[in-house]
Ligand SMILES: Cc1ncc(COP(=O)(O)OP(=O)(O)O)c(N)n1
Ligand SMILES: Cc1ncsc1CCOP(=O)(O)O
């Protein structure tokens with residue numbers, strides 16, 4: 001395994017605007033092209049999420065996105081598939097509550113890779129396993145068609161309660177749009193995470209730039 005490619009000191013900056021990919025929403029343009037545009041617009045990290053493909057499809061998509069990110073300095077994470085992340089030499093993985101246990105994955109990967117963990121409640125955010133994660137993905141904040149099995153939306157106030165008990169860097173996910181960013185300000189977040197807003201956008205660079213400006217402009 002290579003050394004830690006994303007120093008801890010950079011983590012919060014890397015979490016500012018996270019893109020999670022969805023091949024169906026990217027459509028004929030393809031995931032790498034949408035990722036390139038989104039990075040040009042200001043996305044600070046990319047997570048490849050493949051829910052309906054084989055492991056080989058997942059690995060191929062991760063490698064294609066890795067190629068698209070080459071030279072940008074934007075970290076690449078893989079949703080769910082720790083083995084794919086390791087094989088591809090990705091910068092990290094994002095795990096859910098029913099994915100492999102974070103502490104065991106941390107023991108396996110060591111300190112070099114970023115590990116994110118999804119939480120949807122104060123109880124989950126307070127659990128001891130969170131200590132093994134580098135950051136928490138809190139959501140869904142709002143209802144979303146992108147993840148049919150998502151938990152009940154937290155709303156901005158619920159999100160703030162979960163973030164307050166997190167004690168780690170945190171991003172919000174689920175129904176994030178530029179228009180909704182003001183409702184997320186002052187809620188203890190390091191960043192926001194989007195799937196459809198960018199992947200389904202006619203111009204992903206423009207939408208990513210709007211999200212980035214909206215978040216950076218009013219974050220604190
Ligand atoms: C940043 C971020 N937060 C939450 C999720 C959701 O992960 P998970 O709960 O494992 O659900 P799936 O994405 O696997 O359907 C995420 N991917 N990223
Ligand atoms: C992967 C995930 N985890 C919680 S909500 C969600 C999907 C968010 O998608 P969108 O940004 O399109 O609402």
Ligand SMILES: [Mg+2]
Pocket residue numbers: 079080094095096097099
């Ligand atoms: Mg998962």
